[in-house]
Amino acid sequence: MKESVEEKKYAPVGVFDSGVGGLTVAREIMRQLPEESIIYFGDTARVPYGSKSKETIIRYSKQIIHFLESMGVKAIVVACNTASAFALEELRPEMKMPIIGVVKPGAKAAAKTTQNGRIGVIGTEGTVGSQIYTEMIHRHNPKAQILGKACPLFVPLVEEGWLKDPVTIEVAKRYLASFQESGIDTLILGCTHYPLLRSAIQDIMGSSVNLVNPAYETAQGLRRLLEGHQIANDGKAGPAKYQFYVSDAAEKFKNFANSILPCEIKEAQLIHIEE
Amino acid sequence: MKESVEEKKYAPVGVFDSGVGGLTVAREIMRQLPEESIIYFGDTARVPYGSKSKETIIRYSKQIIHFLESMGVKAIVVACNTASAFALEELRPEMKMPIIGVVKPGAKAAAKTTQNGRIGVIGTEGTVGSQIYTEMIHRHNPKAQILGKACPLFVPLVEEGWLKDPVTIEVAKRYLASFQESGIDTLILGCTHYPLLRSAIQDIMGSSVNLVNPAYETAQGLRRLLEGHQIANDGKAGPAKYQFYVSDAAEKFKNFANSILPCEIKEAQLIHIEE
Numbered sequence: 001m002k003e004s005v006e007e008k009k010y011a012p013v014g015v016f017d018s019g020v021g022g023l024t025v026a027r028e029i030m031r032q033l034p035e036e037s038i039i040y041f042g043d044t045a046r047v048p049y050g051s052k053s054k055e056t057i058i059r060y061s062k063q064i065i066h067f068l069e070s071m072g073v074k075a076i077v078v079a080c081n082t083a084s085a086f087a088l089e090e091l092r093p094e095m096k097m098p099i100i101g102v103v104k105p106g107a108k109a110a111a112k113t114t115q116n117g118r119i120g121v122i123g124t125e126g127t128v129g130s131q132i133y134t135e136m137i138h139r140h141n142p143k144a145q146i147l148g149k150a151c152p153l154f155v156p157l158v159e160e161g162w163l164k165d166p167v168t169i170e171v172a173k174r175y176l177a178s179f180q181e182s183g184i185d186t187l188i189l190g191c192t193h194y195p196l197l198r199s200a201i202q203d204i205m206g207s208s209v210n211l212v213n214p215a216y217e218t219a220q221g222l223r224r225l226l227e228g229h230q231i232a233n234d235g236k237a238g239p240a241k242y243q244f245y246v247s248d249a250a251e252k253f254k255n256f257a258n259s260i261l262p263c264e265i266k267e268a269q270l271i272h273i274e275e
Numbered sequence: 276m277k278e279s280v281e282e283k284k285y286a287p288v289g290v291f292d293s294g295v296g297g298l299t300v301a302r303e304i305m306r307q308l309p310e311e312s313i314i315y316f317g318d319t320a321r322v323p324y325g326s327k328s329k330e331t332i333i334r335y336s337k338q339i340i341h342f343l344e345s346m347g348v349k350a351i352v353v354a355c356n357t358a359s360a361f362a363l364e365e366l367r368p369e370m371k372m373p374i375i376g377v378v379k380p381g382a383k384a385a386a387k388t389t390q391n392g393r394i395g396v397i398g399t400e401g402t403v404g405s406q407i408y409t410e411m412i413h414r415h416n417p418k419a420q421i422l423g424k425a426c427p428l429f430v431p432l433v434e435e436g437w438l439k440d441p442v443t444i445e446v447a448k449r450y451l452a453s454f455q456e457s458g459i460d461t462l463i464l465g466c467t468h469y470p471l472l473r474s475a476i477q478d479i480m481g482s483s484v485n486l487v488n489p490a491y492e493t494a495q496g497l498r499r500l501l502e503g504h505q506i507a508n509d510g511k512a513g514p515a516k517y518q519f520y521v522s523d524a525a526e527k528f529k530n531f532a533n534s535i536l537p538c539e540i541k542e543a544q545l546i547h548i549e550e
Contacts, residue, residue, distance in 0.1 A: 044327070045321070045327060045331050046320070046321050047326075051434075051527075052319070052320060052523050052524060053523050053524050055523075056320050056522075056523045056524075152431065152434070152435055153428075153431055153432070153435055155431075156427065156428055156430075156431040157428070159326070159427070160427055160428055166445075167442060167446055167449070170442050170445065171442055174442070247331075248327050248328050248330075248331045249327060249328050249331075252326075274549050
């Protein structure tokens with residue numbers, strides 16, 4: 001038993017997303033937990049998840065978790081808000097290993113951050129429609145008022161690379177207008193692509209509104225989870241390794257990853273996830 | 276043999292796309308070939324196709340064609356430029372029935388329309404990157420000069436419903452700027468979503484540029500194909516029936532379809548296409 005825990009310690013953490021967005025979470029894990037190896041999966045053949053149904057997202061998430069299990073990961077991070085919102089609670093009973101999503105940590109961080117109890121949430125149609133952030137925030141602060149807004153064009157704008165473009169700012173102004181006069185003091189970036197639009201969003205919301213990026217709290221939550229299960233990597237077996245798998249367009253993924261990650265990735269491997 | 280041809284006459288035509296875009300082609304078939312029944316499939320669980328690889332699009336297209344065959348269609352229309360560009364020639368040898376895409380008819384129409392031999396093509400990354408329009412136009416006019424431009428934000432803007440929005444016009448201006456001073460007199464709307472942005476695109480390009488919507492020529496091509504195989508529906512077995520299948524989010528699809536089709540559709544049925 002002791003040996004198996006020792007071995008597990010050095011196993012990688014599995015991180016998955018619909019595509020490249022979850023790299024903002026992987027980046028935060030690399031920064032906060034530099035001893036941990038990561039196997040990242042991006043479902044680029046079926047991206048985006050945000051406009052698809054709960055049933056479909058659960059099916060896709062199960063396939064990915066089976067793949068990550070087969071690769072010997074010790075824990076799984078669902079680095080996608082839509083998959084966290086739709087699939088996490090459905091998946092947990094079947095899981096043999098610890099699993100953590102981005103919604104719960106993000107909700108907790110927002111509940112801690114707000115002073116006036118008014119919190120905005122932006123995300124995909126799926127995430128916002130699920131009302132999951134409202135439910136999770138209310139566990140910490142039952143009186144909090146939560147205002148959600150789906151921003152379906154943000155993901156394609158990020159993927160087009162128009163991060164600080166006037167068009168992106170105009171789209172953001174349109175979406176964020178619903179928060180005007182709402183008096184929110186905290187805004188959750190409830191989609192893992194959105195931290196890449198952070199500066200545009202902050203400019204529009206003004207400096208009095210705190211932006212919450214769930215990636216930061218997710219990495220903290222992962223640390224506690226690994227320590228709780230006594231499977232945190234102590235770094236004694238050598239430096240962390242990062243591996244990347246995708247279901248399509250590996251070269252394009254690699255280029256995007258290299259533009260946002262602190263390390264250079266040499267390869268993203270293609271697999272057929274539905275098989 | 277004669278009986279089987281008689282029966283086949285009354286079978287539906289299969290039409291497929293990655294999602295709702297192909298409805299602009301279905302709409303044209305309904306208008307020009309009102310006797311023909313249609314079975315439409317929209318791959319809404321894996322939309323969009325435009326940013327995905329050739330191998331993935333071929334795999335998805337094969338699955339869909341097997342489904343349409345199992346539904347007893349007599350011919351297939353690939354109502355998606357990306358699938359037409361990547362998969363049509365790969366699929367043809369395996370096909371037991373006539374199949375037609377949107378690229379060849381669109382290329383032929385553009386070659387007929389242009390006066391000065393300078394043609395623009397807008398479409399997804401996949402379609403434009405494949406250079407298929409260039410290849411097909413050169414069969415009709417080897418000296419034509421073709422200028423392509425991928426417009427990845429057009430599909431999400433259409434799906435957001437921002438058809439005549441200032442943001443859409445700004446994005447269109449940006450993408451279409453590459454055609455300024457190119458002297459094109461013809462522009463192919465090389466993605467089945469784009470006819471829904473026709474008026475914004477025409478305003479920017481000016482009235483001297485002819486917009487070619489391949490849907491029109493595709494319906495004409497389908498008519499010739501059915502007549503050539505002696506399987507055109509003569510209408511004697513009753514009025515045309517239209518059936519719709521999707522791989523996800525049936526209700527949303529139905530609402531979109533009802534906003535652009537001339538008839539009301541009562542139901543879109545959900546199927547698991549990868550099985």
